[in-house]
Amino acid sequence: MKMVQLKTGLGYLKDKDGHIISKFELSIDREHPFKDGYEIIEVGSQTELDKISLWRPPQSPESMIREEVGRINRIQAIKNLKAKGKIKADYKEE
Numbered sequence: 001m002k003m004v005q006l007k008t009g010l011g012y013l014k015d016k017d018g019h020i021i022s023k024f025e026l027s028i029d030r031e032h033p034f035k036d037g038y039e040i041i042e043v044g045s046q047t048e049l050d051k052i053s054l055w056r057p058p059q060s061p062e063s064m065i066r067e068e069v070g071r072i073n074r075i076q077a078i079k080n081l082k083a084k085g086k087i088k089a090d091y092k093e094e
Contacts, residue, residue: 001034001035002033002036003031003032003033003034004031004034004040005030005031006026006028006042007028007042008028008042008043008044008045009027009028009042010024010025010042010043010048010049011023011024011040011041011042011043012024012041012043012052013034013038013039013040013041014038014039015037015038016038019055020052020053020054021038022054023049023052025049074093078093
């Protein structure tokens with residue numbers, strides 16, 4: 001564990017493979033602990049931080065199928081509830 005004094009308080013962490021795994025917004029009035037093995041990159045503004053995208057590991061085919069089946073099941077359940085009058089016809093899932 002290492003203690004780091006931040007200058008801007010805004011930034012992100014990279015893992016050993018160079019993947020951006022986390023963003024942070026921390027106070028600049030004290031040191032913050034960070035686990036060893038991560039690279040700490042500070043940015044100058046919230047706008048810069050907002051442009052950063054987090055890395056997501058690739059999905060397995062099985063999890064992609066489960067996600068799609070879940071989506072289809074939700075759509076069918078909403079149609080059924082609308083048909084039974086249990087929810088309004090103009091209901092939209094957000």
